[in-house]
Each structure stands twice: as structure tokens, then as C-alpha cells.
Amino acid sequence: MFTIEHEFDATVITLIDEPESAPLQGDITITAFDDRVVLRQDEPDGDRYSEITLSARQLAELRAALNLPEGGYRLDPT
Structure with missing residues (x-):
């Protein structure tokens, strides 16, 4: 299940x-x-959480990486 909210x-x-x-x-x-x-992922016990921040560039690279084969890549800076 998931929810989406626009703030x-x-x-x-x-x-x-x-x-x-x-x-x-x-x-x-x-x-x-x-x-x-x-x-941000809450720990199952509810007392702590882990957090990761991705820049817009890192997010673009992740999006590209999901559709590419093994290897090293650099996206054009466009």
C-alpha cells in the first residue's frame, strides 16, 4: 500500500x-x-529512522541506472 500527498x-x-x-x-x-x-525508513520498533538525501542529479542517475546493463556511466550534463 502507498499514499501520495502534495504539500x-x-x-x-x-x-x-x-x-x-x-x-x-x-x-x-x-x-x-x-x-x-x-x-526515510522507520525502524520496525518505531524509535529510530534512517535517512538518505539524493540530489536531483543523483536521482537522474538512479533513474537511468535502472534501465542500463552492467558498467560505468556518466550522464551528459544537460
Whole structure:
């Protein structure tokens, strides 16, 4: 299950782990701003979280990498 919310300065997507998956993982919140994307995963116990911030360039590279074979790449700076 997932939710999408549009806030003033960001779009927030929350990926909610379903109970039938084992082991249960913490929910993931993805907050997309104009210049960065922040991924936050709650720990299953609910007391802590891990956070990763990707620049817009890193996000573009990740998007490209999902559709390319093994190798080293550099995107054109366009």
C-alpha cells in the first residue's frame, strides 16, 4: 500500500509495508523537493529512522541506472 500527498513545497509518498511480507520492514517516506529527494525508513520498533538525501542529479542517475546493463556511466550534463 502507498499514499501520495502534495504539500506546499514537496510531494510526499509513503510506502507502507503490508503484514503478509516477512519480515516486516519499516515504512518508507519519500519527500520530493525541487532540488532533492529525501528517503526515510522507520525502524520496525518505531524509535529510530534512517535517512538518505539524493540530489536531483543523483536521482537522474538512479533513474537511468535502472534501465542500463552492467558498467560505468556518466550522464551528459544537460
